[in-house]
Amino acid sequence: MPDGQGRSFFRPQTLETGRHQSYEQALEGEYAFRIDRGEKPPFETYNDATSELRGIIQACVQDGKSLRARGSLWSLSTCAVTNGRLIDNKALRLAFEVPRDLTNPAYTGDAAKLRFVECGNSIAALNDYLFASGLSIKACGSNNGQTIAGALSTGTHGSAYEFGAMQEMVVGLHLIAGPNKHVYLQRQSSPVMQPVFAQSIGADFIQDDTLFNAALVSFGSFGIIHGVMIETRELFLLNAVRFRHPYDAKLKAAIDACDPTLIPLPAEANSVPRDKPYHFEIFFNPNEGTPPAEAILLVMYESAYDPDTYVAPEWQGAGESGLGASGLNVMGALLGRIPSPLNRLAVPLLNSQVNQEFSPYFKQAIIRDLFRGEQTLGKTLACGVGIPVARAVEAMEIAFKAYKDADTVLPLILSHRFVKGTKALLGFTRFDTTAILEMDAVNTPETRAFFNQVWSDLDAAGIPFTLHWGKYNVFLTPDRVRNRYGDAAVDQWLTSRETLMESAAVRQTFTNAFMTDLGLAT
Ligand SMILES: Cc1cc2nc3c(=O)[nH]c(=O)nc-3n(C[C@H](O)[C@H](O)[C@H](O)COP(=O)(O)OP(=O)(O)OC[C@H]3O[C@@H](n4cnc5c(N)ncnc54)[C@H](O)[C@@H]3O)c2cc1C
Incomplete structure (x- = not known):
């Protein structure tokens, strides 16, 4: 050897x-x-x-x-x-x-x-x-x-x-x-x-x-x-606020415009300077409704970092999913705390656990202290679907409908994040502002079937979308890669x-x- x-x-x-x-x-x-x-x-x-x-x-x-x-x-x-x-x-x-x-x-x-x-x-x-x-x-x-x-x-x-x-x-x-x-x-x-x-x-x-x-x-x-x-x-400080907000016309307008400043912050975060928005993330728990009445928002605004006064927030504790938690972390944290397979009787327990993981907070921290290690393991699965921001709301509605039609109970979080477009030829955040529709779940045949259904439905609706290369993306085929990135980009890459x-x-x-x-x- x-x-x-x-x-x-x-x-x-x-x-x-x-x-x-x-x-x-x-x-x-x-x-x-x-x-x-x-x-x-x-x-x-x-x-x-x-x-x-x-x-x-x-x-x-x-x-x-x-x-x-x-x-x-x-x-x-x-x-x-x-x-x-x-x-x-x-x-x-x-x-x-x-x-x-x-x-x-x-x-x-x-x-x-x-x-x-x-x-x-x-x-x-x-x-x-x-x-x-x-x-x-x-x-x-x-x-x-x-x-x-x-x-x-x-x-x-x-x-x-x-x-x-x-x-x-x-x-x-x-x-x-x-x-x-x-x-x-x-x-x-x-x-x-x-x-x-x-x-x-x-x-x-x-x-x-x-x-x-x-x-x-x-x-x-x-x-x-x-x-x-x-x-x-x-170094810069992020004023990070997690809170609930109705899934209403105002939130949909903020998603369409990719503009968190359209959403007022809760009272305890009123003093946060809002001239430098940094991070906009919206979580939905489809087990609260399809669509749910409320979304969970994580919004971060920049301000100056002062080494003399800065105190890093405490880690929330072993097994918890952390301040910058994505749906994937939350699913990992829930493994073992919810029955498997799930049935409708377990939905209130599931929802209370999800609520606990996404409890409201207002913290000031630098990147290093917000987006930290993943403490949980287990069979979870995530998928990131890149979509032009103008079609983000429509895409999420399609995912809600697919979940409703599936008539099943899955441990599942749907969310939106937003990313400025990349010049990388095969960067999946390729739209000028790319909305990422994330589907995070426990990895079972049912969740994989649900992910596949959403991909098919997005395709049927004519929504152009890419898939995160490092997440679950079995929908991709040679034709779909070319169709999504264009022959010119694929050929240049090759x-x-x-x-x-x-x-x-x-x-x-x-x-x-x-x-x-x-x-x-x-
Ligand atoms: C808990 C968790 C949270 C996550 N959160 C996010 C998130 O918030 N946003 C997001 O976009 N993704 C997220 N992901 C996905 C993850 O960020 C990506 O899959 C990332 O690529 C993994 O990095 P890695 O170092 O583990 O690389 P690997 O998974 O080991 O490799 C990724 C790719 O990089 C290549 N590679 C690695 N090193 C080299 C090298 N030296 N030279 C050439 N190629 C190399 C590998 O061949 C492979 O193709 C998350 C995943 C987990 C498990």
């Missing part, structure tokens, strides 16, 4: 099931890296890891084994796995400040806020690292256990609707595209680094918008993303993959069943 020299090693493993047991993947095993003990200067350690990653690709090409880099395996689809070998990158977690003289003189951003981070940094680790310098990531999903490379590779998003999904922070990618090829890639239209930076990591320097936009959301298909250049920002990767053999090595099933393997 090939074993990388240095920090990497191979561990045999026959089965992978992912974090929420949403699939079963037979495999040969995975490479992993030993923790860096700081024996060498960090930059040397980084470059050594590049060499090891190249060696791992070489070994897999030689052995005819498929290979895929994986992050925390938080994806619920099979995008992160393959029947050959995986690379667990989680010990690759260096992070660097960027010397100003290596940046391009045309760079209009603040060089002091750039960071070059290794792929395996978790969002939690990144938050801590940046906090020490008074900095913050710009956007985050509901939790922080993903790795930076894994999160951006599927288009992980929160509801920072004026900023976008997590990949929008990224301005450079160090991509290992074969045993003999690795590149530092950035957009031609917004140059950030000079070629000398690429030289310092031994990489070819490429400035190209199409190649960058293709590789940015590519779910492990373009090789190994070893390092990521991100733009950060100063051509970019061919251009960037060293050879057809390397492309084959980084091809998994997920891509083949979607017509994305060439």
Whole structure:
């Protein structure tokens, strides 16, 4: 068995099931890296890891084994796995400040806020690292256990609707595209680094918008993303308010306009400055009605962070789903607390548990302390449907009707989040403002049937929609991928993959069943 020299090693493993047991993947095993003990200067350690990653690709090409880099395996689809070998990158977690003289003189951003981070940094680790310098990531999903490379590779998003999904922070990618090829890639239209930076990591320097936009959301298909250049920002406070509001014409208008300022805040949050809205999220419990009379809103407004007065909110307690909780966390928290299978008699209990998880609050916190770890496991399933915001209300009504017609009781939360559109060619948040209709549930045949019904009904209604690459998305077929992203974008993505990767053999090595099933393997 090939074993990388240095920090990497191979561990045999026959089965992978992912974090929420949403699939079963037979495999040969995975490479992993030993923790860096700081024996060498960090930059040397980084470059050594590049060499090891190249060696791992070489070994897999030689052995005819498929290979895929994986992050925390938080994806619920099979995008992160393959029947050959995986690379667990989680010990690759260096992070660097960027010397100003290596940046391009045309760079209009603040060089002091750039960071070059290794792929395996978790969002939690990144938050801590940046906090020490008074900095913050710009956007985050509901939790922080993903790795930076894994999160951006599927288009992980929160509801920072004026900023976008997590990949929008990224301005450079160090991509290992074969045993003999690795590149530092950035957009031609917004140059950030000079070629000398690429030289310092031994990489070819490429400035190209199409190649960058293709590789940015590519779910492990373009090789190994070893390092990521991100733009950060100063720490900022989020005034987060969770409250109930009637599902009425006013709320529908706010959804249509993607404008939380149309909704008054509850009295205790009256003093919150409302000039910088940041996050808008709306949850529905369809077991309260289809549609329910009320929705649960989570709205966040920015204000200045003051290190002298800031006190992080307490974690709510073991087993609870956290302040930034999504429906998926709440479903995880409910597992074991509600009967299974559910019947109508259990609905009041289910609803009271959901209410408890979504109890009202008003907290002031930084990103690091709002979107925290997921404390629960279990067989939950989530799906993110990207929709043009103008059709968000209609789409949710379709989901309500599908649930009503199913005449069943499912532990299920439906929600909306909103994301500014992405330039990533296959970014599923591709509409100018993308409303994400989320369906979060316990994973049973009935919930999977419900998700499928909603997809079919949305299709029948002519609503153009995409699906989160890292969540349940079995509806996707080659035709549907092309139909949703357009032939031009798909073809550019495929051509970019061919251009960037060293050879057809390397492309084959980084091809998994997920891509083949979607017509994305060439
Ligand atoms: C509790 C929970 C909460 C979630 N909340 C949200 C949310 O709020 N918003 C949202 O959008 N999604 C959410 N998700 C989905 C999750 O954010 C994505 O699936 C994300 O991609 C997972 O990141 P990961 O580090 O676990 O990567 P993995 O799932 O391990 O991998 C994801 C993809 O990245 C690729 N990849 C990983 N590392 C590399 C690398 N170094 N080089 C090249 N490719 C690589 C993999 O091949 C794979 O295709 C959530 C999932 C869970 C379990």
